[in-house]
Structure formats: C-alpha cells, structure tokens
Amino acid sequence: xxxxxxxxxxxxxxxxxxxxxxxxxxxxxxxxxxxxxxxxxxxxxxxxxxxxxxxxxxxxxxxxxxxxxxxxxxxxxxxxxxxxxxxxxxxxxxxxxxxxxxxxxxxxxxxxxxxxxxxxxxxxxxxxxxxxxxxxxxxxxxxxxxxxxxxxxxxxxxxxxxxxxxxxxxxxxxxxxxxxxxxxxxxxxxxxxxxxxxxxxxxxxxxxxxxxxxxxxxxxxxxxxxxxxxxxxxxxxxxxxxxxxxxxxxxxxxxxxxxxxxxxxxxxxxxxxxxxxxxxxxxxxxxxxxxxxxxxxxxxxxxxxxxxxxxxxxxxxxxxxxxxxxxxxxxxxxxxxxxxxxxxxxxxxxxxxxxxxxxxxxxxxxxxxxxxxxxxxxxxxxxxxxx
Amino acid sequence: xxxxxxxxxxxxxxxxxxxxxxxxxxxxxxxxxxxxxxxxxxxxxxxxxxxxxxxxxxxxxxxxxxxxxxxxxxxxxxxxxxxxxxxxxxxxxxxxxxxxxxxxxxxxxxxxxxxxxxxxxxxxxxxxxxxxxxxxxxxxxxxxxxxxxxxxxxxxxxxxxxxxxxxxxxxxxxxxxxxxxxxxxxxxxxxxxxxxxxxxxxxxxxxxxxxxxxxxxxxxxxxxxxxxxxxxxxxxxxxxxxxxxxxxxxxxxxxxxxxxxxxxxxxxxxxxxxxxxxxxxxxxxxxxxxxxxxxxxxxxxxxxxxxxxxxxxxxxxxxxxxxxxxxxxxxxxxxxxxxxxxxxxxxxxxxxxxxxxxxxxxxxxxxxxxxxxxxxxxxxxxxxxxxxxxxxxxxxxx
Numbered sequence: 001x002x003x004x005x006x007x008x009x010x011x012x013x014x015x016x017x018x019x020x021x022x023x024x025x026x027x028x029x030x031x032x033x034x035x036x037x038x039x040x041x042x043x044x045x046x047x048x049x050x051x052x053x054x055x056x057x058x059x060x061x062x063x064x065x066x067x068x069x070x071x072x073x074x075x076x077x078x079x080x081x082x083x084x085x086x087x088x089x090x091x092x093x094x095x096x097x098x099x100x101x102x103x104x105x106x107x108x109x110x111x112x113x114x115x116x117x118x119x120x121x122x123x124x125x126x127x128x129x130x131x132x133x134x135x136x137x138x139x140x141x142x143x144x145x146x147x148x149x150x151x152x153x154x155x156x157x158x159x160x161x162x163x164x165x166x167x168x169x170x171x172x173x174x175x176x177x178x179x180x181x182x183x184x185x186x187x188x189x190x191x192x193x194x195x196x197x198x199x200x201x202x203x204x205x206x207x208x209x210x211x212x213x214x215x216x217x218x219x220x221x222x223x224x225x226x227x228x229x230x231x232x233x234x235x236x237x238x239x240x241x242x243x244x245x246x247x248x249x250x251x252x253x254x255x256x257x258x259x260x261x262x263x264x265x266x267x268x269x270x271x272x273x274x275x276x277x278x279x280x281x282x283x284x285x286x287x288x289x290x291x292x293x294x295x296x297x298x299x300x301x302x303x304x305x306x307x308x309x310x311x312x313x314x315x316x317x318x319x320x321x322x323x324x325x326x327x328x329x330x331x332x333x334x335x336x337x338x339x340x341x342x343x344x345x346x347x348x349x350x351x352x353x354x355x356x357x358x359x360x361x362x363x364x365x366x367x368x369x370x371x372x373x374x375x376x377x378x379x380x381x382x383x384x385x386x387x
Numbered sequence: 388x389x390x391x392x393x394x395x396x397x398x399x400x401x402x403x404x405x406x407x408x409x410x411x412x413x414x415x416x417x418x419x420x421x422x423x424x425x426x427x428x429x430x431x432x433x434x435x436x437x438x439x440x441x442x443x444x445x446x447x448x449x450x451x452x453x454x455x456x457x458x459x460x461x462x463x464x465x466x467x468x469x470x471x472x473x474x475x476x477x478x479x480x481x482x483x484x485x486x487x488x489x490x491x492x493x494x495x496x497x498x499x500x501x502x503x504x505x506x507x508x509x510x511x512x513x514x515x516x517x518x519x520x521x522x523x524x525x526x527x528x529x530x531x532x533x534x535x536x537x538x539x540x541x542x543x544x545x546x547x548x549x550x551x552x553x554x555x556x557x558x559x560x561x562x563x564x565x566x567x568x569x570x571x572x573x574x575x576x577x578x579x580x581x582x583x584x585x586x587x588x589x590x591x592x593x594x595x596x597x598x599x600x601x602x603x604x605x606x607x608x609x610x611x612x613x614x615x616x617x618x619x620x621x622x623x624x625x626x627x628x629x630x631x632x633x634x635x636x637x638x639x640x641x642x643x644x645x646x647x648x649x650x651x652x653x654x655x656x657x658x659x660x661x662x663x664x665x666x667x668x669x670x671x672x673x674x675x676x677x678x679x680x681x682x683x684x685x686x687x688x689x690x691x692x693x694x695x696x697x698x699x700x701x702x703x704x705x706x707x708x709x710x711x712x713x714x715x716x717x718x719x720x721x722x723x724x725x726x727x728x729x730x731x732x733x734x735x736x737x738x739x740x741x742x743x744x745x746x747x748x749x750x751x752x753x754x755x756x757x758x759x760x761x762x763x764x765x766x767x768x769x770x771x772x773x774x775x776x777x778x779x780x781x782x783x784x785x
Contacts (some may be wrong), residue, residue: 021691025698033702046719054513091572091757094738096750097716100492110564116568125573125745127582127715131528134569141567142539148564158458158553165512166553172515172538174531179521179655187524188714196705203697211694296418296602299697307704311437317579318523321443326436328587340491350489387418387606387693 004226008235011224015161015208016239021357023205026074026240030247033196034254042259043184049129049136052087052099056081059107065144074136091123096098096154098122099142100135110116110148118144128184144311178262178347188262193251193317198281198335199306201244205285206302208236210295210378218380229377230370230383237282244278273359280334290372293379294386309333337361401625405511405633408622411638416694418640422599422631423638427562430595431653432586439657443529445474449484456504462515462541466497471533484518494520495530495634507545524715525579537646550780565759573745585744586713588649589672593679593733600683601696608782610691616783627775631768633772635680642676654744662747671743671750681767682732685774688781708730711737730766731734737758 016022053069055062071334079096081087087099101119103109109116120137120332124130172365179186212218225232252274255261265269288301312322313336319327328361330336336360344355413419448466452459467474475493478484484496490723496518506513517534519527574581610618615621622630650668654661690696709715710728716740728734735756744746750757 021695021698029702033610033706036706037443037709040724041715043719046716049716050718058534089752092742092746092752094742113564114564115564117568119570121570123573123575123746124575125585125718125741126712127574127577127579129718130571130573133573138567138569141565141569143781145565145567154563162510164509166546166549168542169507169512169540169549170511170515172514172517172534174534175516175518176521176527179520182521182524182525182527186521192705196702201703204702207698214694249523263682287480295694299694300418300421301702302539303697307701308433308437310705311434314523316441316523316525317438318443318526319441320446322437323451344489345521348489348520354489354491365711380537 002226004224004228004231004352007241008225008232009219012208012222012236012239013194022204022208026243026305027247029200030244031250034193034251037185037189037193038254038259041189042179043131044183044185046129046130046184047073049074049098049133050078050096050233050370051075051133051136052079052081052096054084054087055083056104057102057106058111061107061110062102065100065102067069067138068143069136069140072136072139075133080195085122088169088186091121091327093105096123096128097126098137101135102258110165112182136137136277147151162341178349178368180265186347188315189345190255190261191339192310193255193275194335194338194342195306195310195313195315197248197251197278198284198309198333199303200342201278201281202285202302202306203299204240205237205282207295208240209233209289210298212384213293213379214295216383216385218383222377222380229373229380232380233370233373237286241278241282244282246276248274261346263346265345266352268309269344269345269352269355273338273355273362276359276362277334277338280337280362283366283369284334286376287369287372290376293376296387305333309335313339331361334362334365391609398626398629398640401629401631402636403620405622405625406636407629408620409634411601412620412639415745416603416606417759419599422595422602423641424645426598427591427594428641431584431649432589432656434587435584435653435657435659437579437756438580438583441576441580443525444470445473445497446471446526446530447473447493448479448530449476449487449493450474450495451478451481451484451496451498454502458504458507459499462503463497463501465540466533468538469533469537471529477496488518488520490599491566494522494526497534510549512604552716573741578659582655583713584653584657585741586658586708586711589654589675589736589740590647590704590708590711590733592642592646592672593675593731594700594707596642596676596679597683598700600634600638600680601686601690601700602693603721604687604766605695606689606693607623608687608690611778613784616779621687623779627772627779631684631771631775634679634684635677636678639676646672646676650740650744660745662745663743668740668752671753672736672758674757674764675732676734676762678760678767681764681771685767685770688774688777692757698702707731707733710734713737713741729759730763732760732763735763 050169053066055066066077068076079090081090084101090096099121103116106116120141120227122130149167150163153166154160176182195341222232224231252270256263256267279303283304288298292298292301312326313333314330319330339354342356344350413423452463452465466472478487481498488492488496500514503513503515519530521527553773571577607618607621610620646667646669651665685776689699710731711722711734714727717725737757739753742753
C-alpha cells in the first residue's frame with residue numbers, strides 16, 4: 001500500500017469521525033431503516049381487512065354467508081349495515097375497505113331457482129387491502145354457489161360421488177415459486193432496502209467529495225494522496241466502503257438470518273453481490289461529483305436518481321410494462337442489477353450462471369463511472385464554491 | 388387600548404417585512420427554487436409517465452402440453468386470448484420451461500397433464516398446474532386472475548355440456564343458482580398510476596417544501612455561524628412569532644398554485660380518477676401546507692449547513708410513503724408506526740385527498756384527518772417557535 005493511500009485513508013477516518021452527520025447517515029439510517037421495514041411488514045399480509053356486510057335478507061342462509069365471510073382470515077366484519085348508501089358512506093370515511101351485499105328475498109329466490117345476485121364492492125384506492133378483500137369475498141360467493149348446486153343436484157338424484165367432478169371438472173394447482181405464502185414483505189423489504197442503501201451511499205459519497213471543494217480542503221486532500229486523483233478517491237472511499245459493507249451485512253443477517261427470508265441460492269453470492277453493489281453505488285456518487293463538482297448540484301443529481309430509481313427500477317411495476325424510453329433508465333442503475341440477482345439467487349435459487357451478466361454489470365460500474373475523474377481533479381485543485 | 392393596537396400593528400408590519408424578505412431570499416436561491424418550483428412541477432409528471440401503462444399485460448408464459456389433444460390446444464388458445472397472458476412458446480418438458488424461466492424469458496409455466504383430455508371426456512376431474520414467478524406482485528396477480536377466470540370459464544362450458552349429457556339440464560341447474568357481481572371502487576380499472584399517484588403528489592408537496600425550507604435554513608445557519616450569530620439577510624429584529632408567520636405565509640402562498648397543479652392538472656392530464664374540485668382540495672390541504680411549513684422550521688436546529696437537507700430529509704420520503712398507509716394499510720401497523728404516522732402531515736393529507744379524489748368523499752366525511760392536520764399545525768407552530776429562539780441563542784453563543 002502506497003504511503004499516499006495510507007495517509008489519505010487515515011485523513012478520511014478522521015473526517016468521518018469528526019462529524020455526526022456521517023454517523024447519522026451511514027450507520028443510524030441504514031440500521032433503523034432495516035428494522036423499520038422488517039417490523040412494519042413483519043406480518044407478511046395485512047389480514048383481517050375491516051369490511052362491512054349489508055344483509056337485506058335476514059334469513060338463515062344469509063346469516064350463514066355472513067358467518068363464513070367473517071371466518072376467513074382475510075375479512076373482519078367490523079360493521080353490519082342496512083343499506084348500500086350506508087356502506088358507501090363508511091367506505092368514503094375510510095372505515096371499511098369493502099362490503100358484501102346479500103339482497104332481499106335471497107334465500108327464497110335461491111331455493112326457487114330465481115337466481116339472486118350477491119354483490120360485493122372493494123375499495124381499490126388502497127391496492128393491497130382492496131385486492132385481498134376482493135379475494136376473500138369472491139371465495140365465499142363462488143363457494144356458496146357451488147354448495148347450492150351440489151345440494152340441488154344430489155336432491156335431484158345425482159350420484160354424490162360424481163357431483164364433485166360435475167361442479168368442478170377442472171381445477172388449477174397454483175405453485176407460487178419461492179414465495180408460496182405471497183408474503184408481501186418478501187416483495188418489498190429486500191428491494192426497497194437496497195434502494196435506500198443506494199440512495200444513502202450515493203448521497204454520502206457526493207457529500208464527502210464535494211464538501212472538500214466547498215470548504216477549500218480539496219487541495220490538501222489531493223496533496224495527501226501525493227497528487228493522484230485515483231489514490232485520493234481510493235483513500236476516501238475505502239474507509240466508507242468498510243462502513244457500508246458492515247451496515248449491509250447487518251441488513252442481510254437481519255433478513256435472511258433473523259427473519260428467515262427465502263434464501264434458496266447461496267448466501268455467499270448474495271454477500272458478493274451486496275459488496276459489488278456498494279462499490280457500484282459509490283462509483284455513481286463519484287460520477288455525480290465529477291459531472292458537477294458542487295455539493296448542492298451533485299447531491300441533487302444523487303437524490304433525483306436515488307428517489308426515482310425506486311419507481312423506474314421496477315420494484316413494484318414491471319420494467320417490461322413501462323414505456324421503452326423510461327424502461328431504458330432502469331438499466332443505468334446498479335440497484336436494478338442487484339434486484340435481479342436477489343430474485344435469481346435468494347428468491348428463485350437458480351444457478352449462478354443465469355446471473356452472470358448482472359454481476360458483470362455491477363463490476364463495470366466503477367470503470368465506467370471513473371471516466372470523468374480528470375474533471376474532478378481540476379475542480380479539486382481550484383476549488384470554487386457555488387451555493 | 389391604543390397600546391394594544393400599536394403592538395398588533397408593529398407585529399403585522401414586522402411579519403410583512405419578513406414575508407417580503409423571504410420572497411427575495413427564495414427568489415435569489417437557485418436551490419430553493421428548484422425544490423419549491425421544479426420539483427412539484429416535474430416529479431408528478433415523471434412518476435405518472437413511469438406508471439402510466441397502468442396495468443400489466445402480455446406477460447410471457449411457457450406451455451408444457453403433455454396432453455397434445457384438441458381439448459388442451461383449445462385451452463391454450465383461450466389462455467392466449469387473455470390480455471394478461473402471452474404464450475411465449477411450447478416447451479418440450481418442464482426442464483426446458485424452467486430454463487426459460489431462469490433466463491427471464493417467461494414468468495409463468497402452464498402444465499397440462501397427459502390425462503387432461505381423457506379425464507374431461509370421461510367425466511372425471513382434471514387438474515392443470517400453473518407455476519408462477521413471484522418476483523413482482525403485480526405480475527403474479529395479473530397471471531393469477533387470468534388463470535382463475537380461465538378456469539371458471541372452462542368449468543362453466545364443461546359443466547353445461549355434461550349436464551346436457553346426463554339430462555339434468557331439465558332441472559334448470561345448467562346455470563348457477565346464485566349469481567355474483569363485483570365492483571371495484573375508486574380505481575375501477577385497477578391501474579397502478581391511478582392507485583399510487585393521488586398519494587404520491589401529496590407526499591411530493593410535503594417533501595419538496597421541507598427540503599426547500601431546510602435548504603434555506605441551513606444556508607442561513609452558515610451565515611449566522613460566520614457572523615457571530617447574526618444573519619445579515621434575515622430580519623432578526625422581528626419577534627420570533629412574526630418571523631415564523633411571515634416565512635410560513637411566503638411558503639404557503641407559493642404552494643397554493645403548486646397544490647392546484649398537482650391535485651387538478653396532473654389527474655386531468657393523465658386521465659386518473661378525479662372526483663371533487665379545487666374548492667374541496669384547497670381548504671382540506673391548507674392546514675397540511677401550514678403544518679408542513681411549521682414542521683420544516685421546527686427541524687432547522689439540526690440543519691447545520693446548506694447540504695444537510697439532502698442527507699436528513701431525502702430518505703424520509705420512502706419512510707413517509709410506507710407510513711402513510713398507501714402500500715401497507717394503517718390498520719395493520721403496530722402502535723409505534725401508527726403514532727409516527729399520526730405526527731406526519733402527509734399521512735393525513737394523503738388519506739384525505741385519496742378519499743376526496745378517488746372515492747368522491749366530501750370535506751365533512753374527512754373531518755377526522757382535517758382536525759388532525761389543524762392540531763399538527765398548532766403543535767408544529769410551537770415547535771418552530773422554540774426552534775427559532777434556540778437557533779438565535781445557540782449561534783450567538785458559539
């Protein structure tokens with residue numbers, strides 16, 4: 001290790017420990033965010049959705065339907081209302097996320113073959129509870145119809161053994177690979193935490209570089225590195241890298257060790273991917289600082305890409321469904337490749353071979369992003385602070 | 388009596404002076420203008436463009452047809468007719484299909500077993516297997532509902548045929564004895580932009596205002612430290628309350644057109660669900676703007692320099708998005724997160740605005756969030772008061 005590198009690293013450790021903002025954004029934020037997501041989304045699915053039932057029939061059959069709705073894990077009947085209007089009012093007030101209507105004369109119509117209609121409404125302005133309430137209501141509505149047919153057919157003289165295949169001649173076995181519980185936390189926690197890490201890494205990297213320019217210490221920084229920009233950057237970013245890796249290993253152990261998130265591949269490739277991801281995000285920070293060697297502008301760039309990447313990287317809405325001109329940006333972000341490696345390695349457990357290009361992309365970031373450091377060096381030698 | 392009037396008059400003129408001065412400060416600060424104007428103008432457009440395709444369609448699916456019968460081919464044709472499904476090809480066996488999935492070519496595998504056609508023909512139950520990639524909830528959901536609809540349709544067809552064959556159709560049971568009908572409220576097409584944007588625009592209002600206030604505050608703090616506790620650009624002679632109100636009015640006045648824009652123009656431009664009108668949005672969101680302006684000024688003691696806002700405020704957008712209940716409903720949160728949500732203005736703003744904008748609620752049906760926002764305004768005003776006194780004392784001492 002060259003003397004310049006050692007001296008720069010020592011200098012950087014001193015700088016990192018002299019300001020509380022580094023402790024806050026490199027240790028406190030990542031750790032608290034990991035705990036936040038793990039705890040908030042801990043239950044996996046928001047079960048027992050507050051809902052209402054509007055029973056206009058008040059017959060044994062309608063009461064039996066109410067009971068079976070309330071006994072599903074998805075629905076919690078919090079209100080029993082007497083009209084559609086009352087149920088809509090409760091929905092608009094946000095008290096319930098859906099309601100189920102049993103029409104008047106339901107039982108007599110059903111028995112007489114007059115085909116009454118069960119109606120159910122779900123509030124899709126809240127996507128997850130709306131979807132789950134819909135699922136719960138639908139299961140009961142379809143199940144009620146099925147059991148009616150069964151009863152009628154048997155009483156009409158059909159063989160009870162063949163009635164089952166008559167009612168449901170085709171069944172579909174759904175196999176959700178890697179997440180059979182459809183645990184919502186498995187979708188959101190690893191991806192959003194990675195996005196948060198990328199955001200904080202890019203911000204801190206640009207901050208730590210451009211703040212040297214702001215306070216006119218950049219010439220001293222370069223001098224410590226014996227005038228070589230690459231040594232100066234290595235000396236600055238290696239101590240930060242160590243802190244980020246420790247923080248991200250805490251995140252990995254919290255997810256896969258403590259909370260048993262699906263890990264169907266090898267933990268070591270996730271560890272390797274996480275380390276490469278940290279370096280790639282740091283490289284993005286260096287790139288922003290080189291494009292605009294000014295604290296506010298480079299941090300604006302970092303914040304802009306960091307926050308937008310939560311959306312266009314496709315954590316929730318698939319990149320394949322976006323407009324092409326927007327989808328292309330997702331491939332410019334390290335977190336996209338990290339996310340794809342997470343899916344392949346942790347969730348699906350496919351051989352490492354299928355993730356090879358994602359690893360190559362992560363490795364390529366530092367090389368591509370360091371192309372402009374000549375520009376950064378010039379700015380460091382003649383520091384000008386523009387507020 | 389005269390004295391009281393004089394005092395009020397001095398207070399008002401102080402406040403007006405601060406108000407005018409704050410306009411000047413904001414107008415001369417490119418960073419603040421970026422946060423106050425460019426961010427609320429451009430972010431909503433960017434976000435909506437990302438999510439504007441609304442629904443997930445044409446998800447590639449592999450078919451493993453071991454039955455190779457007219458019935459199985461009919462099933463695949465019906466499947467590919469579903470908007471969510473795009474049959475990417477027939478795989479020779481499960482191994483090949485799994486390889487396609489690992490390569491990211493398909494996100495689902497439909498396996499039709501060899502006894503599919505014979506089971507249907509002989510009146511037994513046949514089973515189809517569907518393997519779904521779980522990397523994204525929206526994709527899984529689109530495929531799942533397509534497959535479920537397909538199953539119901541096929542079931543109805545097959546059952547009708549069999550009942551005819553057994554002669555039981557005479558009992559009138561060829562059709563279901565009970566019908567069911569469902570409606571989606573608020574976001575009838577279940578589009579993703581329609582669901583997420585009403586919440587996001589409100590969050591953008593709060594976060595951009597906080598960032599701007601903290602940027603201006605951090606810059607002023609640097610000047611104070613340089614000048615022995617005095618900021619030459621601020622009117623320090625004004626009492627703290629007049630100074631806070633003057634600044635707050637400046638920010639709120641600036642944000643009224645922004646609020647109009649994100650609540651009215653954005654949904655109109657992108658054809659999102661859009662009930663209510665500005666006469667409902669503005670009165671509802673006014674206390675949120677006030678509470679946010681006060682909250683921003685209450686945070687100033689921790690903004691030591693101009694760039695602090697980036698490190699302290701930006702990441703909270705993600706936290707506030709989750710805590711507002713948009714992605715994870717608030718009823719399922721534990722006490723701690725519910726309480727943190729309660730003290731964030733945007734939580735109530737998002738909740739109320741979604742109800743007005745998507746569910747067509749009135750202001751009176753939003754009484755609860757409306758009251759909460761006014762209480763937050765009062766609390767954060769007191770915090771901002773304390774903060775502004777603290778900063779003057781603290782910077783003068785150091």
